[in-house]
Amino acid sequence: MEFFVAQILTGLANASSLFLVACGLSLIFGVTRIVNFAHGSLYMLGAYIGLTLMEALPGHFGFWGSILLAGIAVGLIGVVIEMLVLRPVYRAPELFQLVATFGVILVIQDLALLIWGPEDQLGPRAPGLRGVFRIMGEPIPKYDIVLLIITPFIALALWWMMTRTRLGVLVRAATQDREMVGALGVNQAWLFTGVFALGSALAGLGGALQLPKGGADLLMDFTILTPVFVVVVIGGMGSLPGAYLAAIIISVLNVFGVTYIPQSTLVLMFIVMIVVLMIRPYGLFGREEVAGEHGQVGEPEEPIKPASAKVRAIVAAGLAMLALLPLYGGNFALVLTTDILIFCLFAASLHFLLGLGGMVSFGHAAYYGGGAYVAALLVTWTETPMELAFLLAPLGAGLIAIVVGWVCLRLTGVYFAMLTLAFAQLLWSLVWQWQEVTGGDDGQVNIWPADWLNDNTVYFYFALIFSVGGILTLRHLAHSPFGYALRAARDSKRQAEATGIDTRRVQLLAFTFAGFMGGLAGALFVFSKGSVFPNELEIVRSFDALIVVFLGGVKTLAGGVVGAGFFKGVEDVLTRFEYWRLVMGLLIIFVVVVAPEGIVGSLRRAWRRFGPGHSQADTATEERRT
Template sequence: MGFFIVQVLTGLSSAAAVFLVASGLSIIFGVTRVVNFAHGSFYMLGAFFAYTFTSHLTSVVGFWVAMLLSAIAVGLIGVVVEILILRRVYQAPELFQLVATFGVILVIQDLALLVWGAEDLLGPLAPGLDSTVNIFGTLLPEYDLALIALSLIVLVALWFLFNRTRWGCLVRAATEDREMVGALGVNQTWLFTGTFFLGSLLAGLGGAAQLPKGGASLLMDFEILAAIFVVVVVGGMGSILGAYLAAVLIFEFNAFGILILPESTLVLMFLLMAIVLILRPWGLLGKPEAPGQLGQVGPPELPYQSASRPLRIIGILFVCFLFSLPAFADDFTLVLAIEMLIMSLFAASLHFAMGPGGMVSFGHAAFFGGGAYAAALLVSHANAPMEVAMLFAPLMSGVLALIVGWFCVRLSGVYLAMLTMAFAQVAWSIVFQWDAATGGDDGILGIWPSAWASDRMAYYYLTLIASVGGILILRHVLFTPFGYAMRAVRDSAVRSESIGIRVSRQKWLAFAFSGFMAGIAGGLFVFSKGSVFPDEMAIPRSFDALIMVLLGGVKTLWGPVTGASVFTWLHDEISRFEYWRLLLGTLIIAIVLAFPQGIAGFFGNWWHRLRNKGI
């Protein structure tokens, strides 16, 4: 009896901090449509601030005021980020802002290291709540009850804010219809800023609130990211109560699930999410997304044209340059070029689904890593030669994308994106934890190319042909009826249905094709590194691909290649410096502000203007 009650309460308290952070993410997305990747960083900052404030201010203002102050401090940092960076790119193409928030993650990581040092910081116990209560013979920490209470207070306070205050009503109105609020004469700028303050404050509060349960560490930012995304999606985007229910559901499920299947941690959470979303695609309390809610901001894409003669010549010259590279480049330049080519193909495959296909994937690494693992498993278990494994990689990625896509293409916009991320996390956690089959975190080693390709130059040519070929095939498909139908479905689903295009099937096959092509990149990758690890399926790898596509420019066909090359090269150059994350993050933010259409988008527009002037 006591055991049961304590287990329930433990689940509720574990849900509390995650709920606080997730509700902030949900509010920010609901109003501003910014998918804030840096939300985990705000959570981490909340913990660090709370550590500093409670150790210096508890005697002055008391423990709880110190906690609240740290949440407010994080809220203010959110305001700074919004005013300095995001406000300038609201008009950029959809999701472009998340590149900026990715830059913010990198900057915050290094700043936190500079300020608070490398060592994990153990949080203080809450004064007056540092003991346990006895529930029918089982002990429960008092602070667990405080956390449960705090989450309920915040839940009620948010309800009051959104239903009983003018500001809250405006925020709700903005969530439902952004133009309307603008039309009502509300200062949208400050509404957004206020929302960012509230959302960041909640993230900070979550970080502060978990401090007495654990501490503050530099790894907290990415660790909570998957959990809060899952909570927001399961609860329903924009629904605070939904987020609460989802958090409770997930952590109770976990608290009792580990009694029966102790090894099922992680997988359980994502499985629960998949089940909820199959039954209720918009989450527990979410509303169906209005079409185009991701906001097709910016001018519509121009019709595709064959490359003009000068562009064609430039392209051919560039490929010639790549073919002659081994003649004058050193060995490492080839290594770097191999990686740039592979990443270009990977980014191009994501762009295919994301740009012309209109299906944003936050989990494309599942197909990249899936291909890499398929090849590696075939080599290590069946002793297959490289050539066979490389063909097998895209096939398995394609099959995986068919399965994932079957669930995902019924959704659209951010729901689809989040669901892809959840499936990628399922794939990742299976690979990471099922070490009997996959080697787990120890990965699969010794996956080297066949003799003829083991020389670096030979492998470079193999990669060059496969990557350039793959990219050209992706480009070619966009010009074929299949690619047109995919774009048609993105432009107008109702029109497509009424001329006989099977919308879901078209999206499904396009998604699978994109996964197939990512698998080629994965196969090339594993033989270039000689080994594969779960990292290749993890969230940061998916983010890399997203950043590459958006950085290059989602509305241009050469954007992903440009983005991938620039990002890979920058990463390699900058990582020589000690505080390279600070530098890279700042640089990414600068690029975002300078080229809101992406790098290739910017130069594409410039090229267009040049040609239209008849020069």
């Protein structure tokens, strides 16, 4: 019993930071509809800034003042981010902003490295709170007790602000209907900035508050991101009480998990999330998404037509050049091109889902990494010949996709995205923690291709055939009746259902096929590297694909492939520099701000305006070729 109580108290104390960060994210999402991936980075900044301030300011006042100041500082940083990065892209297609926030993550990561160095920093103990209290005989750190008492007060203060102040009224109104708030003469731009600042400040506060418990390190941005997403989704997007309750549930669960089933703490969190969402699709306190259909916001995509003879000839020539690469390129070029080809296929499979299907999946790495692991595990445990394992991998990934899709397609919009993310994370944590089978952190090694393929040149051709074949297949599908039905389901579910199209079945099939193709890319990957590690299933891998698809252009057929080719190439050049993340992040932000239609979309627009013979008829045909 004593132990039990102590566990709950520890859980409640841990919930403190989680709640602060989560309710910041939730607030921002509620009002601006931006899923702020950079929220973990703001939390990390709060920790580092708090640490620096604590070193400068002594005593009780210094400690608590530093925490407060860190919150304010991060709030101000939030203002800068909002005004420089997000404001220009509010009108961009749905979820495009998350790409910008990903750029922010990269920039902050390198800036933190630059300023505070690579070593993990230990947090100072809170003055006067060094020891433990004995509660029913169990030692509980004093600081935990303080946290546990403070948090409800912060929650109450927030609740008071939301329900009793004018700002709170505006925020709540904007969460329900942004347009109406704008129509009533509220300056939306400043409301958004204000809310973003508040949300950022809460994240910073959370980061500084946990210093005595966790310190600060450069990985904490992603470490907190996953539980925060889980909390926000379980609690319901935009709900403060929901965030509080969910933060407590997750934290307490974690503490007990660590004690009783340490092998499955991560898995547990995602299982809870999936169960909650299956029972209450919009979280414990969330309301149904109003504009949450699978679909596209903003200008509709242009009609598509199969490529003209001219374009086909150009593509064929390009492919021929590629096929001749072993003649003029070195070994390094071959390996790099193989990587790019594989990544292009991965991106194309996500683009199929996201562009044609309007289904924004945040967890596409599940099928890429899933396919890679299926192949690797088959080779390791059953000594399956490589050829067979290679064929079974996409099937395995497709199987995962059909299960995940079946569950997730009950939801739409951002909840769909979050649930796909949860499944991907579930798979990742399974692989991470089920060491006996998957090797955990050590991954799977010695997964080499068959002898006849065990040569960079031969494998290059192997990858070329399957990647290009896969990409062309996906592209052809777009022009087939099935691809049209998929777009129909995205454009107007109502009309599609009223004319006999089973939209759910169409979408599930598309989801499965996209998973299958992702798995194919994963299988190509694992045999090209000879190994696979859990990071191929990670959230970062999913984001990689999302980002290139968005930056390439969601509403263009070639967007995924072009974005993937471009950014994989750039990444290869940049990663040779120490602060490549900074440059990459700035590049991403630059593309987002300058070319919100993505690379292909913007080129198309430029072509229409400046291209040769831009008469009406010509442009109409040209624009369909891209």
